[in-house]
Amino acid sequence: MRPIVRDALGVGVAVGALGLSFGALAVSSGLSPAQACALSLLMFTGASQFAFVGLIGGGAAAAVATALALGGRNALYGLRLAPHLGHRGLAAHLVIDESAAMAVRDTPADTRLGFWSTGLAVFGFWNLATLIGALAGNAISDPSAFGLDAAAPAAFLALLAPRLQGREPQAIAALAVVAALVAVPLVPAGGPVMVAAAVAMVVALARGGEGAGGFGRPVAGEGAGTCGGSPAGLGGA
Amino acid sequence: MWGAILIAAAGCYALKLAGLSVPQRVLDAPRLQRVALLLPVALLAALISVQTFGEGVDARAAGLGAAVVALALRAPFLVVVASAAAVTALLRLAL
Secondary structure, three states, X not given: OOHHHHHHHHHHHHXXXXXXXXXXXXXXXXXXHHHHHHHHHHHOOHHHHHXXXXXXXXXXXXXHHHHHHHHHHHHXXXXXHHHHOOOHHHHHHOOOHHHHHHOOOOOHHHHHHHHHHHHHHHHHHHHHHHHHHHHHHHHOOOHHHHOHHHHHHHXXXXXXXXXXXXXXXXXXXXXXXXXXXXXXXXXXXXXXXXXXXXXXXXXXXXXXXXXXXXXXXXXXXXXXXXXXXXXXXXHHO | OHHHHHHHHHXXXXXXXXXXXXXXXXXXXXXXXXXXXXXXXXXHHHHHHHHHHEOEOOHHHHHHHHHHHHHHOOOOHHHHHHHHXXXXXXXXXXX
């Protein structure tokens, strides 16, 4: 099995299992199992789903609005993925944190493989787990007891690490971390990632305007050179 | 309930599709190329910090620490992920 596909299945199992929590929470929030499953099948973006079932008791408007605010992040992912993905109508449904992160590869072919294998793996396991969680309710134990909520950040870190060679990516990453954590108490869930991305992009563009003498220019070479095969190399190491 | 579910789901799908539907000529602009290069770094860094520390410092922080150690030891991807989950779970068990 290709390392990218194997890694995608691992992320799919770990992240998908959190669907157990979602299914159980949805039913305890007053949704039927069918409604819980419909959310996982049709909305398929975890943070929005959790927010939706958490807020639906207080009224549909707030639940819908917050789910959409959280989903805005996925539009941002699409900007980077757009040049690489065909079957846009189908691909769009699978654009989530994990598929976008696992698509951070150096060649178009690996980008596609990372995206589709992760998107499909998470989709399969997430929906299966939602069904089980919705039917079993609180009878099953909380997947976070197994530390599965730490799996996604660890996976993202493994993807980020090889990209942190050079001062500019390091500075952008540090800025994004600070901006996101400062934003956490100030904006609704899901907002911090977008705030961080916006701040980082503004700074990157401002630096890019400094011209060839600035530190901005070598980045293009960095992207093509130092990152070569690194994420895949992690998988195969 | 069903109405709210379907509206929110349709909206979330539309957002995903909107990002993928930005025309290629817009994406080809040099400034956007530069953004596209650095955006994954910013998004990954933000996601990691929010998903780990967004609810305060808890067992997940130790899990991320384990992932850092595993990465420094050049462990395979799935070992990095599994060690983060295992350390987080064990710490929760212990506390």
